[in-house]
Amino acid sequence: MVNTGVKVKRNKHVRRLDIATARQLMWWKFKRHRMALLGISVILFFLLLAIFAEFLSPYAPYERTAIYTSGSPMGLNFIDTDRKLHICPFVYGRVSKRDPVTLRLKPAIDTSQCWPLRFFVKGSSYKLWGIFKLNIHLFGAKGGFIHIFGTDKLGRDLFSRCLYATRTSLSVGVIGIIFTFFIGIVMGGIAGYIGGMVDNIIMRIIEFIRSIPTLPLWLSLAAALPREWSALKVYFAITLILSLVSWTNLARRVRSKLLALREEDFVISARLAGCKTARIIRRHLLPSFLSYIIVDLTISFPWMILGETSLSFLGLGLREPAVSWGVLLFSAQNILSIVHMPWLLIPGIFVIVSVIAFNFVGDGLRDAADPYSK
Amino acid sequence: MAPLLEIKDLKLYYPVGRSGLLGKPITTVKAVDGVSFTIIRGESMGLVGESGSGKTSLGRAILRVVEPTSGKVLLHLGKKIIDITSINHDNLRRMWKHMQMIFQDPYSSLNPRMTVRDIIAEPMVANHIAKGSDLKDRVVDMARRCGLDVEQLSRYPHAFSGGQRQRIGIARALVLHPDFLVCDEPISSLDVSIQAQIMNLLKDLQQQLNLTYLFIAHNLSVVAYACDRVAVMYLGQLVEVAPTEILYYKPKHPYTESLMSAIPAPDPDNVMEPILISGERPNPANPPSGCRFHTRCQYVDTKCETQVPELIEYDSDHFIACHYAEELQLKGALEQPAAVKKEHT
Numbered sequence: 002m003v004n005t006g007v008k009v010k011r012n013k014h015v016r017r018l019d020i021a022t023a024r025q026l027m028w029w030k031f032k033r034h035r036m037a038l039l040g041i042s043v044i045l046f047f048l049l050l051a052i053f054a055e056f057l058s059p060y061a062p063y064e065r066t067a068i069y070t071s072g073s074p075m076g077l078n079f080i081d082t083d084r085k086l087h088i089c090p091f092v093y094g095r096v097s098k099r100d101p102v103t104l105r106l107k108p109a110i111d112t113s114q115c116w117p118l119r120f121f122v123k124g125s126s127y128k129l130w131g132i133f134k135l136n137i138h139l140f141g142a143k144g145g146f147i148h149i150f151g152t153d154k155l156g157r158d159l160f161s162r163c164l165y166a167t168r169t170s171l172s173v174g175v176i177g178i179i180f181t182f183f184i185g186i187v188m189g190g191i192a193g194y195i196g197g198m199v200d201n202i203i204m205r206i207i208e209f210i211r212s213i214p215t216l217p218l219w220l221s222l223a224a225a226l227p228r229e230w231s232a233l234k235v236y237f238a239i240t241l242i243l244s245l246v247s248w249t250n251l252a253r254r255v256r257s258k259l260l261a262l263r264e265e266d267f268v269i270s271a272r273l274a275g276c277k278t279a280r281i282i283r284r285h286l287l288p289s290f291l292s293y294i295i296v297d298l299t300i301s302f303p304w305m306i307l308g309e310t311s312l313s314f315l316g317l318g319l320r321e322p323a324v325s326w327g328v329l330l331f332s333a334q335n336i337l338s339i340v341h342m343p344w345l346l347i348p349g350i351f352v353i354v355s356v357i358a359f360n361f362v363g364d365g366l367r368d369a370a371d372p373y374s375k
Numbered sequence: 376m377a378p379l380l381e382i383k384d385l386k387l388y389y390p391v392g393r394s395g396l397l398g399k400p401i402t403t404v405k406a407v408d409g410v411s412f413t414i415i416r417g418e419s420m421g422l423v424g425e426s427g428s429g430k431t432s433l434g435r436a437i438l439r440v441v442e443p444t445s446g447k448v449l450l451h452l453g454k455k456i457i458d459i460t461s462i463n464h465d466n467l468r469r470m471w472k473h474m475q476m477i478f479q480d481p482y483s484s485l486n487p488r489m490t491v492r493d494i495i496a497e498p499m500v501a502n503h504i505a506k507g508s509d510l511k512d513r514v515v516d517m518a519r520r521c522g523l524d525v526e527q528l529s530r531y532p533h534a535f536s537g538g539q540r541q542r543i544g545i546a547r548a549l550v551l552h553p554d555f556l557v558c559d560e561p562i563s564s565l566d567v568s569i570q571a572q573i574m575n576l577l578k579d580l581q582q583q584l585n586l587t588y589l590f591i592a593h594n595l596s597v598v599a600y601a602c603d604r605v606a607v608m609y610l611g612q613l614v615e616v617a618p619t620e621i622l623y624y625k626p627k628h629p630y631t632e633s634l635m636s637a638i639p640a641p642d643p644d645n646v647m648e649p650i651l652i653s654g655e656r657p658n659p660a661n662p663p664s665g666c667r668f669h670t671r672c673q674y675v676d677t678k679c680e681t682q683v684p685e686l687i688e689y690d691s692d693h694f695i696a697c698h699y700a701e702e703l704q705l706k707g708a709l710e711q712p713a714a715v716k717k718e719h720t
Contacts, residue, residue, distance in 0.1 A: 266484035269440055270547065273476055274498035275468045284497075288488040 027292060030369035037365020043358035047351075051168035055127040058161030059141045062324050064125055066146050068097050070156035072108045074344050075148050082112045091117040092147055116145035151344040153332060162324050163348055169325040171355075173240050174305040178298050180244035181251060181305075186294070188248065189255025193263075194282075200256070207249040215246060219308065223317040232323040239318050243308045247301055254297055258290040292370040300363035303356040310352055326352050378451055379416040379555055379587050380437065384409050385446035387429075387436040391660060404660045406432035407443070408611035411686065412694075414555070416451075419581065419588040421602030421619065423595060423634070427656060429611040430591045431479075434557040437589065438474050439467060450474070452554070472502060475548035479560040481540035485532040491518075492528040495546045502551070513550065520583070521546040522576060538569035545576065549584060557589045562597065574601055595638050595708070599623055604692075607631050610659055610667045613686055616694040624707035627695045629672045635708040650706075666698070674703055 031037060050057060066072070077090040094114025100107050122141035128134050141147060150159035192203040210218075222242045226235060262268055263286075271285045306326075312318030313327025314334070321328060326348045332338065333345035387407040406429040414420045422430050436443040439459050448459040452473065459470060478484035485494055495514045499505045505513055515525050521542045532540055541561060548556060558577065562570040574597065580586060592598050598605055599619055606616040607630065615628040626632045633650040640647075652671040657663050663670050669679040678698050686696040697703070 266478045266480060267486045270476065270478065270484055270544070271486070271497065271501075273438070273440065273471050274547070275471055275501040276497070277468075277501075280501060284489075285486050289486070 027366075027369045031365050034361075034365035034368060036361040040358040040361030040365070043354060044362060047167055047171060047355055047358075050164050051171050053129075054161075054164040054168050055129050056135070056137065057139050058158070058164045059122075059124060059138050059147055060158040060161045061125045061127065062162050062165045063157060063322065064161075065156040066148065066152060066158070067156055069095055069108050069146060069148065069152055071154050071342055072148055072152040072156070073342075074151040074159075077118065077149070081115055087115070087117065089117050089119075091115040092142055092145070094145055114145070116142035116147065118147065119143045150347050151342070153342075153345065154338075159329075159344060159347060162329060163326075163351060165324045166326045166329050166348060167351060169236070169319065169323060170306055170309060170327070170352075173236070173243070173309045173325065174302050176237075177240040177243045177247070177305040177309075178302055180241060181248045181301065182294070182298060184244065184248035185251030186255055189252035190259065192252065193256035193259030196260075203252070204256075207252060210246065210249050215308075216311070218246060219243070219312055220315070220317055223312055232320065236319060236323060239309060239312060240305075243305055247304060247308075250301065251294065251297055254293065255290070258293065259286065262286050262289060292366075296363060296366040296370050299359060299366055302363075303359045306352065306355060306359075377416045378413045380414040380451070381447075381449040382413070382437060383411050383447040383449070385411070385433070385436055385448065386444045387432050387441060388444045402660050405611050405662060406659065407436055408662070409446075410608075410611075410613055412606055412613060412616055414587060414589060415604075416554075416587055417585060418603040419590055419601055421598040421605035422589060422591045422608060423593060423598055423605060424608035425593065425656065427659065428608045429659070430593075430608055431559055432611075433608065434476070434559050434589060434591050438471070438476060438557055440476070450555075469502075472498075472551045473553050474555045474557070475551070475553040476557040476559060477541070477544050477548050477561045480564055481537050481544055484544050485540055487532055490529050490531055491523070491535075491543055494532070494543060495528075495550055498547065498551050504551070517546045517550045520580065521549070522572075536569075537565050538573060541565060541569075541573055542576065545573075545580070549580060549586075552584060553586070555587045555589070557591070559591045560593070563592065563594065570597070577601070595623075595634060599708075607634065610657060610662055612667060612696065613694070614668065614696045616686070618692060621690075621693055626705050626707055627689065627693065627700045627703070628668075628697050629674050629703065629705065630668050632705040632707075636706065638708045666696075674699060 055061075060066075072095065075092045075095070077092060078087075079090055080086055081091070092115075094111040094116055095108045096111045097106050098109040099105070118140055119142070120140050121137055122143075123136050124138040124141055126134060126136035148158050148160065150163060152158055153162075188203055188207075192200040219242060222245070223239065226238050230238070268281060268285055271281050276284070309318055309325060310327035310330065313320075313325055314330050316331060319325045319328050329345070329348040330352075333342075333349075338345055385407055386405070386409055388403040388405050390402075391404055392401040408429075410433060412420075422433065424430050432441065435441040436446075437448050437459075439448070443460060446460065450457045450459055450470065450473065457470060459467070459474075462470065489497070492511075492514055495517060496510055499510055499513065514528070518525055518528060523539065523542050523546060527534075532543065535543065545561075561577070562573050565573060577588070578601065581588060588601075590598065590602050602619050604617065605619050605622045607614050607622070607628065609630050615622060615626065615631045617627075622631060623635060626635055630652075633652045636648070636650040639645075650673070652673070654671045657667070657670055663680075665681045666672070666679040666684050669675050672679065676699070682698065684696045684698050686694050687700075688694050689700055
């Protein structure tokens with residue numbers, strides 16, 4: 002009986018494969034790829050974090066809690082030392098104590114104080130997307146402070162900084178990809194469509210760029226940036242540098258696709274039908290390889306993020322006061338801080354998760370766009 | 376017997392390889408090398424030959440889809456004569472309203488991202504011929520004539536079988552009501568049962584729309600069924616052009632004879648004795664001297680190795696490129712040696 006029930010359910014949503022568009026077919030195939038679906042939800046989650054960073058973070062990225070520097074992550078509790086259950090989770094209070102051995106001031110847990118978690122609390126004011134002046138934050142602790150990822154040496158909230166860093170790092174990826182897309186399609190399109198001499202020159206340039214090891218190239222380009230540039234200028238320069246290196250792959254792909262499609266029978270028949278060159282490119286050539294380009298870009302997205310992160314980590318990319326994953330990891334460079342403050346590595350988890358998520362989505366898209374896969 | 380197309384000394388050479396980065400081509404493949412013939416309005420002209428003999432290249436060079444190296448193609452439209460090979464690209468696009476093509480592979484000849492309706496409408500949209508409901512009506516009319524289900528026009532090509540796809544390709548080619556249609560092996564990639572349907576469709580449409588066909592094929596039986604006249608091609612050149620019956624039963628060129636001997640007879644007792652020509656097809660980049668067939672011809676003579684035979688009209692409407700066309704006694708299709716027949720009866 003159970004089986005028949007399932008069958009009936011399936012019949013309700015009969016997929017009309019015969020009248021499906023290429024996009025629908027792609028989406029159906031993509032939906033079957035579990036990991037890709039997981040990946041895309043992770044990416045959407047990260048996007049939400051980035052978009053609403055001001056609201057979701059309890060503090061501004063440069064706000065300092067002076068009495069809780071180098072503080073460890075504060076765990077949420079439901080049951081206090083008196084074995085009393087709290088409906089609303091709370092954090093224990095923190096006090097500064099002097100370490101008896103090193104005589105250093107160290108934050109310590111004070112179980113006598115409970116700072117309950119409150120939602121939609123008033124905090125530092127901010128301008129959401131530069132438009133709405135607000136001072137509401139998603140959560141905060143009543144009577145004290147809350148740092149769920151801990152704080153850095155200056156007492157800045159790592160959780161808030163991670164959210165702001167997500168915004169920077171993802172936008173570096175997005176803007177970098179847009180640059181890459183533009184340069185890649187134009188150069189590849191010129192090479193593939195005009196051909197001959199121009200094609201030859203562009204291909205040799207691409208081979209030259211690709212023959213240089215990426216990291217030294219990035220480093221030398223980044224080192225050439227003037228030190229006195231503002232954080233915003235450096236940010237755009239870095240994205241441009243990243244895409245100046247990565248457009249080559251896409252340009253090659255576009256060129257080879259154009260070369261192959263130009264000889265395809267349906268393009269010849271479009272010419273015979275009286276289509277002008279612009280119409281052939283727009284109606285017949287571009288739609289048939291756009292999906293491949295999107296896949297290509299999704300797969301190259303993590304390289305953008307990793308590129309930015311590694312440059313910033315080496316101190317040659319974004320710099321304070323800009324906040325990116327790489328900038329945050331920069332402070333976790335020496336063994337001392339890792340031993341004493343392992344929570345500074347949390348931004349690394351963001352990097353890993355986002356890169357894996359993008360790779361899964363790229364895999365799923367590639368399978369979905371491949372007309373020969375089942 | 377008004378001519379529709381006159382092809383004069385048409386050549387199509389493909390450059391192969393380059394010396395250095397920007398150097399000149401090392402050699403050229405002579406895919407079509409000096410072909411001249413006339414296609415008469417309303418007829419079906421067959422074009423046969425083995426793979427790589429330049430049939431498809433010739434078809435494409437006539438339409439100027441591929442730019443021919445030299446030669447002329449004259450299109451007779453009423454009293455006007457247009458030289459296809461010398462007009463500019465805008466005029467060429469306009470001329471393609473009169474000359475269309477059906478492709479061999481029904482899978483790669485339809486844009487997978489367009490619905491069937493859009494595919495059939497594309498020539499009219501691109502040429503600004505029809506709009507709105509007029510466009511719709513003409514698409515539906517042509518789809519019906521080609522035996523397509525009008526209900527299915529909003530589907531995409533992947534939902535159709537090979538035969539149906541070929542019908543879509545035919546509808547697209549004919550929607551502008553052209554005079555001339557190059558059929559580039561239109562049925563060779565289809566099932567045998569579908570082949571007959573498509574052949575009959577093409578024959579019906581020819582009568583309805585007063586079409587002229589250049590029918591490229593390597594299936595000799597199909598050509599015999601469909602064509603009024605047949606041209607035989609070998610290594611980029613025509614070796615024999617004749618009305619179908621004469622070419623099949625009274626061939627005058629040794630290459631045609633060997634082709635005809637390979638046609639199987641629909642008789643289970645029949646023992647085939649094809650005249651097997653020896654050796655490989657010579658490299659078209661470096662064709663043999665004299666008669667191009669002399670390396671494989673069983674009647675070869677020293678004259679054949681040095682002198683190039685011209686395509687000459689021996690009988691009325693029977694053109695042969697062979698030095699010994701008048702002397703040789705050649706066998707036609709389905710002709711059996713008497714001794715073999717006796718053994719089996």
